[in-house]
Amino acid sequence: MRTSILILLAFMFFPAVLGQTKESVDSKTQKELRKEEKKRVREAEKAQQAAIVDTMVNLRRFVLEADYLSNQYGSRVVVSSNLNFIIVDSTRGTIQTASISGVGGPNMMGGITADGNITQYELTKLPKKRGYSLRLMIMTSVGIYDIFFNISTDGSASATLGGNWGGKLNFHGNLVPLGLSRVYKGRSI
Secondary structure (H helix, E strand, O other), X not given: OHHHHHHHHHHHHHHHHHHHHHHHHHHHHHHHHHHXXXXXXXXXXXXXXXXXXXXXXXXXXXXXXXXEEEEOOOOEEEXXXXXXXXXXXXXXXXXXXXXXXXXXXXXXXXXXXXXXXXXXXXXXXXXXXXXXXXXXXXXXXXXXXXXXXXXXXXXXXXXXXXXXXXXXXXXXXXXXXXXXXXXXXXXXX
């Protein structure tokens, strides 16, 4: 009698144990599948972003919206990206700096806005899908500006601005398609 009760109990618990094992294996498999799916989605998003960046730099239609500015000594200042930017629009370019307070300056926003013609545009694709190196010159009414861009395939970018006067100003931020940019342009010199 005792043996039959033990056998009966064993059969009752055996499906439960087997079910837990299957469920945990299925759970692990599902977790791995979700992880692989997320990885595929991230790779597809990276490829799409790289294609967008490639199109922007080749068509010469983008805006570098700066999150912060720095000088040649490494001093950084956090800035508003819709007020501090470099626009490249085919053969025209705009450089603007402005303060959050928006007081003073030639552009009436605490900074300067310079429009001009792009006289030189040298784009170099970096090896191993790292991005682009771009050199351009903008001739404005206040001088000629040499700008060196380092552009990543994910859209992050930095630009070093050199002008007629000594010193450098660095813009650090993201590249945005010209049509999607939300910058506010001040009064140009």
